[in-house]
Amino acid sequence: MERLLKAKLVEFDISIRILIPLESAGIRTLGDLASHSREYVAGIKNIGERSVKKLDVLLDRLMLSFSDK
Numbered sequence: 001m002e003r004l005l006k007a008k009l010v011e012f013d014i015s016i017r018i019l020i021p022l023e024s025a026g027i028r029t030l031g032d033l034a035s036h037s038r039e040y041v042a043g044i045k046n047i048g049e050r051s052v053k054k055l056d057v058l059l060d061r062l063m064l065s066f067s068d069k
Contacts, residue, residue, distance in 0.1 A: 004030060004062065004064075005029065005030050005031030005034065005064075006029055006030075006031060007029060007030050008028060008029055009022060009023075009027070009028060009029065009030065009032075009033065012030075012058060013058075014054070014055070014058065015054075017046075017051070018047065018051045018054065018055065020046070021044050021045060021046040021047050022041075022044065022047070024044075024045075025044045027041075027044075030059075030062065030064065033055065033059065033066075034059060034064045034065065034066065034067060035067055036066065036067055036069075037066055037067050037068065037069050038052060038056065038066040040069075041055065041066065
């Protein structure tokens with residue numbers, strides 16, 4: 001699990017339109033992504049609801065989820 005959380009987001013099938021705003025917000029790994037709430041990620045500039053849904057599906061597929069914080 002620790003290895004999975006350290007995996008870089010660029011290693012997954014995530015569009016560059018989603019990766020760039022996440023990178024700007026300091027979110028570079030699955031662990032970084034899972035440590036933030038869905039609301040926080042949705043509030044990142046240039047991240048829309050559709051992008052958040054795609055990230056939610058990715059996390060769910062890997063048996064992870066956004067933080068409840």
